[in-house]
Amino acid sequence: xxxxxxxxxxxxxxxxxxxxxxxxxxxxxxxxxxxxxxxxxxxxxxxxxxxxxxxxxxxxxxxxxxxxxxxxxxxxxxxxxxxxxxxxxxxxxxxxxxxxxxxxxxxxxxxxxxxxxxxxxxxxxxxxxxxxxxxxxxxxxxxxxxxxxxxxxxxxxxxxxxxxxxxxxxxxxxxxxxxxxxxxxxxxxxxxxxxxxxxxxxxxxxxxxxxxxxxxxxxxxxxxxxxxxxxxxxxxxxxxxxxxxxxxxxxxxxxxxxxxxxxxxxxxxxxxxxxxxxxxxxxxxxxxxxxxxxxxxxxxxxxxxxxxxxxxxxxxxxxxxxxxxxxxxxxxxxxxxxxxxxxxxxxxxxx
Numbered sequence: 001x002x003x004x005x006x007x008x009x010x011x012x013x014x015x016x017x018x019x020x021x022x023x024x025x026x027x028x029x030x031x032x033x034x035x036x037x038x039x040x041x042x043x044x045x046x047x048x049x050x051x052x053x054x055x056x057x058x059x060x061x062x063x064x065x066x067x068x069x070x071x072x073x074x075x076x077x078x079x080x081x082x083x084x085x086x087x088x089x090x091x092x093x094x095x096x097x098x099x100x101x102x103x104x105x106x107x108x109x110x111x112x113x114x115x116x117x118x119x120x121x122x123x124x125x126x127x128x129x130x131x132x133x134x135x136x137x138x139x140x141x142x143x144x145x146x147x148x149x150x151x152x153x154x155x156x157x158x159x160x161x162x163x164x165x166x167x168x169x170x171x172x173x174x175x176x177x178x179x180x181x182x183x184x185x186x187x188x189x190x191x192x193x194x195x196x197x198x199x200x201x202x203x204x205x206x207x208x209x210x211x212x213x214x215x216x217x218x219x220x221x222x223x224x225x226x227x228x229x230x231x232x233x234x235x236x237x238x239x240x241x242x243x244x245x246x247x248x249x250x251x252x253x254x255x256x257x258x259x260x261x262x263x264x265x266x267x268x269x270x271x272x273x274x275x276x277x278x279x280x281x282x283x284x285x286x287x288x289x290x291x292x293x294x295x296x297x298x299x300x301x302x303x304x305x306x307x308x309x310x311x312x313x314x315x316x317x318x319x320x321x322x323x324x325x326x327x328x329x330x331x332x333x334x335x336x337x338x339x340x341x342x343x344x345x346x347x348x349x350x351x
Contacts, residue, residue, distance in 0.1 A: 004159075004285075004286075005157065005280075006280065006282070007040075007042060007279075008038070008039045008040045008280070009041070009158075009220070009222050009278055009279075010043045010044065011044050011222050011223060011255040011269075011275065011276040012035070012043065012044060012046065012255070012275050013046070013225055013227060013253060013269050014031065014049075015192075015226055015229035016048075016050065017051065018051065018052045020051055021075050021076070021077055023051075024051040025086050028045060028049065028100060029086060031043070032091065032094055033090065033093075033094055034275065035096070035277075036094035036095070038275075039277075040096060041095075041096055041122075041158055042097045042222065042280075043098050043099070044099045044100075044187045044224040045098070045099065045100035045101060045189065046101055046189050046190060046191060046226035047117075047165050047166050047189040047190050047191045048103050048115055048191065048226075049100055049102070050083065050102040050103065052075070053226065054069070054072050054139070054141075055195070057138035059237070059240070065141060069141075073110065073113060076102070076103035076104060076113055077102055077104060078104075078107075079116070079118070079126075080126075084126070087120060088124040088333045091120040091123075091333070092122065094122075095122040096122055097127075097156050097161070098119070099224075101115070102116050102117075103115070103116070104116040106144060113142060113143055113144065114131040114143065114144055115135065115139070115165060116129055116146075117129065117189055119161065121156060121332075123332040125332045125333070126331075127161075128150070130146070130151065130152070131145075131147070132145065132146055132168060133145055133147070134171075136167040147312055147313040148308050149310050149313075151174060151177050153182055158280075159185045159282050160182045160185065161185040162186055163186070163187045164178070164186070164188050165190075166190045169188050169209040169210070169213060170209060175213055176294075179217045179294065179295050183217060183219060184285050185219065185222070187221075187223075188209070188213075189225075190206055190223065190225040190226070190253070191225065191226045192226050192228045192252045192253035193252055194246055194247050194248070194249035195246060195247075202253065202254070203251040203253065203254040203270050204251070206254040207264075210256070210258050211263075214260060215260070215261065215262030217260075218260040218292070218293070219260055220258065220260065220280050220285070221258045222256075223257075223258070225253040225254055226253065227273050228247050228252070232247070233247045233248070252271065254269070255268060255269045256268030256269065257277075257278035260284055260285045260288050265278040265280070266278045
């Protein structure tokens with residue numbers, strides 16, 4: 001790297017408008033503008049922020065959850081598509097890099113929903129997307145796993161950026177694969193998770209994972225977590241008082257920004273909705289590497305090696321056919337291609 005960006009990062013901690021993609025996108029656009037108005041160049045959103053996590057997988061049996069699966073599928077988004085275009089327009093209008101979790105519909109099957117994080121550049125281009133490799137725990141009832149083709153670090157205006165989703169941040173090999181591609185800015189997204197064992201503190205678990213990656217990689221780690229709104233509790237728990245009390249468990253969410261020494265750059269936000277801001281100076285990643293550089297001098301690649309299968313998984317391959325369009329690389333926002341969008345704040349700047 002010839003330059004080491006200095007910028008303000010924003011970690012959003014908020015609840016979606018549950019199972020309503022249109023309204024959640026509008027909320028996301030408002031939060032992007034709020035963060036940009038406070039000087040942020042990078043805005044990170046929670047896991048599957050558009051439009052919510054399938055909490056019923058922890059409170060209902062699979063048969064009861066069938067109807068909810070259909071509701072989630074209908075509330076998921078297509079990539080490319082009009083919901084993504086609205087986010088692209090907001091990123092371009094504010095000139096921010098936006099990293100946001102979405103429920104993504106698979107193109108080849110009505111039964112495929114990916115837990116996906118999309119990275120959008122300040123020109124509205126889709127820089128990349130990452131699909132969660134392994135759905136965690138009961139998530140396996142809903143999500144299809146991603147593949148190694150999305151395990152990438154992308155060059156962005158705020159530096160080499162990689163993303164992992166929730167429990168993936170405990171996968172040492174996945175984290176190493178990003179570090180070995182030169183990652184200096186790591187964005188991790190989480191959901192508020194009150195449905196865990198009694199002795200499990202979710203806020204501490206998020207902080208430990210974030211600290212570990214930041215310290216081991218000598219990088220900055222931005223973590224964004226959702227919250228559980230009363231709307232979500234009413235919809236999923238209904239009159240079940242046991243579930244309602246469970247969903248109100250404290251210390252179920254933490255968002256913040258951690259530096260290359262593993263320490264939080266500023267006080268993290270726990271449980272409440274809000275945005276955490278911090279100044280990031282990537283030059284701070286240099287000196288600590290002299291001590292421990294696990295992707296350089298502090299490793300033995302003659303002893304250890306990691307192989308990653310970066311081939312995209314496809315249900316069928318047709319020989320002698322045109323190569324399928326790659327939707328993971330969508331160019332800069334084109335104001336002539338609106339797809340019938342409702343105007344969003346700031347869109348006039350790019351039209």
